[in-house]
Amino acid sequence: MSWARWLLFAAFLRPLAEIYVLVLGHWWVRARFLSDPTRFARLIVQITTVGREQVRVNEIIAEIRSYPLSMPYEIWVVNEPGHGDTYPDADRVVTTPSDFTVRAQYKARALEYSRRVRRALGLNGPETKIVFLDDDTSPTWEYLETAFAADYDVCQGTTAPRIKYGSLPLWHFLLSHVDDLRFHNCMTYCSVSQGVFNAPLFVHGEGLTVTGRAEEVTTWDYPVFASEDLTFGCNAAARGQRWGYFHEYVELTSPWTFGAYLKQRRRWMWGNIHAITHRDVLPLGAAVRVGIRYLLSLYTFVASGIAIVLILSGVVHVASWWFALFWCSLVIWLGNYAAGGWVNAGRREPGQSALAFWTNRVWQTIAATILAPVTATWTIVALVTTLWMGNPRSFEVIPKTAGSRESSDRERKAA
Amino acid sequence: MRKRRRNGLGAYVLVLAIVIGTAAIATVVVGKNRRTLYSTTERFHRHIVSNAFDPISAAERGLLPTATSTHRGGAHAGVRAIVVHPGRIVLLAAGKPVRTIAMPRSPATLRAIVRSVRDPDWLSESHGIVTLRAAVIADRGSVLRVSAPLTREVVLTRRAGVFLGARHARLRLDGVDVRSGPVGTTDDRPFVVAQRSSTMVIRGSSFRDLGHDWNSSYGVTWASGSGGRVVDSRFANCYIAIYTDAAHDLLIRGNVLRRNTLYGIDPHSHSGHITVVGNLSEQNGRHGIIFSQDVTASLVRGNTARENHLNGIMMDASSTGNVITDNVVEHNHGDGVVLADSADNTVTSNRIRGNRVGILVRGANRQRLIRGNDVSGNALAAQGVTLTGNAVQDNGGEWEPERVAAIWFVAVPLTALLWWLTFRSRRSRDRRQRLRAAATA
Numbered sequence A: 001m002s003w004a005r006w007l008l009f010a011a012f013l014r015p016l017a018e019i020y021v022l023v024l025g026h027w028w029v030r031a032r033f034l035s036d037p038t039r040f041a042r043l044i045v046q047i048t049t050v051g052r053e054q055v056r057v058n059e060i061i062a063e064i065r066s067y068p069l070s071m072p073y074e075i076w077v078v079n080e081p082g083h084g085d086t087y088p089d090a091d092r093v094v095t096t097p098s099d100f101t102v103r104a105q106y107k108a109r110a111l112e113y114s115r116r117v118r119r120a121l122g123l124n125g126p127e128t129k130i131v132f133l134d135d136d137t138s139p140t141w142e143y144l145e146t147a148f149a150a151d152y153d154v155c156q157g158t159t160a161p162r163i164k165y166g167s168l169p170l171w172h173f174l175l176s177h178v179d180d181l182r183f184h185n186c187m188t189y190c191s192v193s194q195g196v197f198n199a200p201l202f203v204h205g206e207g208l209t210v211t212g213r214a215e216e217v218t219t220w221d222y223p224v225f226a227s228e229d230l231t232f233g234c235n236a237a238a239r240g241q242r243w244g245y246f247h248e249y250v251e252l253t254s255p256w257t258f259g260a261y262l263k264q265r266r267r268w269m270w271g272n273i274h275a276i277t278h279r280d281v282l283p284l285g286a287a288v289r290v291g292i293r294y295l296l297s298l299y300t301f302v303a304s305g306i307a308i309v310l311i312l313s314g315v316v317h318v319a320s321w322w323f324a325l326f327w328c329s330l331v332i333w334l335g336n337y338a339a340g341g342w343v344n345a346g347r348r349e350p351g352q353s354a355l356a357f358w359t360n361r362v363w364q365t366i367a368a369t370i371l372a373p374v375t376a377t378w379t380i381v382a383l384v385t386t387l388w389m390g391n392p393r394s395f396e397v398i399p400k401t402a403g404s405r406e407s408s409d410r411e412r413k414a415a
Numbered sequence B: 001m002r003k004r005r006r007n008g009l010g011a012y013v014l015v016l017a018i019v020i021g022t023a024a025i026a027t028v029v030v031g032k033n034r035r036t037l038y039s040t041t042e043r044f045h046r047h048i049v050s051n052a053f054d055p056i057s058a059a060e061r062g063l064l065p066t067a068t069s070t071h072r073g074g075a076h077a078g079v080r081a082i083v084v085h086p087g088r089i090v091l092l093a094a095g096k097p098v099r100t101i102a103m104p105r106s107p108a109t110l111r112a113i114v115r116s117v118r119d120p121d122w123l124s125e126s127h128g129i130v131t132l133r134a135a136v137i138a139d140r141g142s143v144l145r146v147s148a149p150l151t152r153e154v155v156l157t158r159r160a161g162v163f164l165g166a167r168h169a170r171l172r173l174d175g176v177d178v179r180s181g182p183v184g185t186t187d188d189r190p191f192v193v194a195q196r197s198s199t200m201v202i203r204g205s206s207f208r209d210l211g212h213d214w215n216s217s218y219g220v221t222w223a224s225g226s227g228g229r230v231v232d233s234r235f236a237n238c239y240i241a242i243y244t245d246a247a248h249d250l251l252i253r254g255n256v257l258r259r260n261t262l263y264g265i266d267p268h269s270h271s272g273h274i275t276v277v278g279n280l281s282e283q284n285g286r287h288g289i290i291f292s293q294d295v296t297a298s299l300v301r302g303n304t305a306r307e308n309h310l311n312g313i314m315m316d317a318s319s320t321g322n323v324i325t326d327n328v329v330e331h332n333h334g335d336g337v338v339l340a341d342s343a344d345n346t347v348t349s350n351r352i353r354g355n356r357v358g359i360l361v362r363g364a365n366r367q368r369l370i371r372g373n374d375v376s377g378n379a380l381a382a383q384g385v386t387l388t389g390n391a392v393q394d395n396g397g398e399w400e401p402e403r404v405a406a407i408w409f410v411a412v413p414l415t416a417l418l419w420w421l422t423f424r425s426r427r428s429r430d431r432r433q434r435l436r437a438a439a440t441a
Helices: A002-031 A054-065 A106-120 A141-149 A170-178 A180-196 A212-218 A228-238 A258-277 A284-312 A320-344 A354-370 A372-389 A402-414 B002-007 B010-030 B055-061 B110-117 B401-440
Strands: A042-048 A073-079 A092-095 A128-134 A154-163 A208-211 A243-253 B080-085 B088-093 B096-102 B123-126 B129-132 B135-138 B143-147 B153-156 B164-167 B170-174 B177-180 B192-195 B199-203 B206-208 B219-223 B227-231 B234-236 B240-245 B248-253 B256-258 B265-268 B272-277 B280-282 B289-292 B299-301 B304-306 B313-316 B323-325 B328-330 B337-340 B346-348 B351-353 B357-362 B369-371 B374-376 B380-383 B391-393
Touching: A002 A180, A002 A243, A002 A284, A002 A320, A002 B010, A002 B401, A042 A054, A042 A106, A042 A141, A054 A073, A073 A106, A092 A106, A106 A128, A106 A212, A106 A228, A128 A141, A128 A212, A141 A154, A141 A243, A154 A180, A154 A228, A154 A320, A170 A180, A170 A258, A170 A354, A170 A372, A180 A243, A180 A320, A180 A372, A208 A212, A208 A228, A212 A228, A228 A243, A228 A258, A228 A284, A258 A284, A258 A372, A284 A372, A320 A354, A320 A372, A320 B010, A354 A372, B010 B401, B055 B080, B055 B135, B055 B164, B055 B192, B080 B110, B088 B110, B096 B110, B110 B123, B110 B129, B135 B143, B164 B170, B192 B199, B199 B219, B219 B227, B234 B240, B265 B272, B351 B357, B357 B374
Parallel strands: A042 A073, A042 A128, A073 A092, A154 A243, B080 B135, B129 B153, B135 B164, B143 B170, B153 B177, B164 B192, B170 B199, B177 B206, B192 B219, B199 B227, B206 B234, B219 B240, B227 B248, B234 B256, B240 B265, B248 B272, B256 B280, B265 B289, B272 B299, B280 B304, B289 B313, B299 B323, B304 B328, B313 B337, B323 B346, B328 B351, B337 B357, B346 B369, B351 B374, B357 B380, B374 B391
Antiparallel strands: A128 A208, A154 A208, B080 B088, B088 B096, B123 B129
């Protein structure tokens, strides 16, 4: 049974392996990443929204407008009919017609519609860069500059749940730290899979940057109701588009309530399952990759949990140098969470004093480290729970700000 | 700002960080002489002895040895005792006198008792071999001698209530082979016990297959204020070879204690002034020598505790003020010298080698002196204590300077190699960028 024992123990070494993966990815960014802003003529920053977060979207537009961007750019808002469409600072507001029908549904359908608009406007060439944002996403100035200059057909940077990170209420504090893992995964796996291997494992719609040509070649028209970003990214790679990854942050918001968190994860989970199980959505290679990613997460959690119990109960003994290696791995694992807390708390809100900023940053770093076991467990619990809840078969949106959460609560109570 | 970052030293810093990190991990993991430290925690069932009668009181009352004050049971016809008083012998069956025999006041011998009782159903003698089928108890003021050449061997039949004991008396065993009979169960194995301020002196004797897991019934026991000495004797396959309970002024010297179920030497429960000198305690099922529960002011000197299943020498549960010196403690499966919840002991000049942990201190860390010991070849030199002032070498857990040097020696050229690769990569990237820019233009 020694092979079974080592199969369990191998899970302990994952953080150690991940640190090498992470360093490889970031070495690639610094040593191999191609950048040439002269190749591109314009940047379109597209915010795709159902339309419920009008205030937040206008904030994002104002934020982008405040940046001294070095390239010609336009800000597009793509929304659904039936919601407010007052975006005074946007260059173009594209409302997806109700009768627009393609294979794609929900957000992918809107994205496909916006692609067709761009084609009609002649913005589907290699000189056009498009950065896709969600209605809870703030790109940094460096992000937009780097994304524009990146000499790749498709690329993206790092997602960090920096907006209102770790702030109260308690659920938001906890869920912010649950997203520490999301940041870690992006830093580790996106960097290598997208940058080094041109074979994405994760793709996030927040900050996804493509050329007009790559979007035209790939399209958004796949029979999906969710996970349109993963579908697009993997199909782009399968169609020969070159992927890149860079180390800049696109800032997003963690869910505000547990219900919203579950709703979001359920959408991702079943969107990914749908993608993995349908060959007209994901190519086989990508499906296998993403499937293995899920199995690896489950394996790591279950195997390390069992191994800890067996070691503590004295059922199995570990040679002391293996034990030392496991401790190193544990320290790195906690260090990953600490780093996540440090980076995610790195957004200084307007008017925030230096003392308040640094105090909060240190506190969030400590909290992220202490909560690491909870965060890891929570993620797996959510994975299993959303599986148990079943396929939502729809793109359920969640409130992105504390304000929209309260109005959503009011609407629900009124209903 | 972006330009500076992209063209800066980031890639080189990353390479340096990962090489240093890897070297640090390698140093922690393989830079030490690591040996496997197996857990010594084992389950071992023992009876809970509470409110039990001492063996002599139980035999006097005709109670089975397992009787307690709450579950006495009735007097049992099979429980018999020959009680030796000065000038007479009383035979008890089921706690009642059945015969009284007059004896001379001079010290009694087993042979004389056999001849007085003249009933082989109680005890018999043949060619210097005395077989007991009832307990023989030297009671208050009496003296009982069992000595070669008159008595060379004492066989204690395995049945309830058979043992050799003394209470407020003197018992001397000299050159005698004491063993239990071959027939019976392990739980009935007889034993030798001196209690209530008795003096038991044992010299040049051997004890085999004695004792079981019950109150003062473990092997050879000095209890409740008894003392004496046991020298140059051999103990094998007993439950606990030598046990004391609130005993004092006992000399244990030059004995060999081998393959006993639990311990070789086990002074226990408020015993004091126990001198354990020059004994060999080996291959016992648990510890070689253990002092437990307030055993104080005692000396453990010049003994060898080796190849025991657990620890060599152990001070346990507030056994304080003892001196452990000049012993050889080697190749025990557990730890060498263990001081568990026992402060103020002195551990000096012992040779402790080939054990799991050389010296382990837990619970009460304040020790009088741990110095001049030779601690070598153990899986770990010490736990819970620093060994300054001791000769510590070739134990697990010690840094291996050659290995550490080799790791960092490799790290330097590796960094240089990776830096060179980084430089080449960046140069090729820049060339590619220039070519693409030219093509675009």
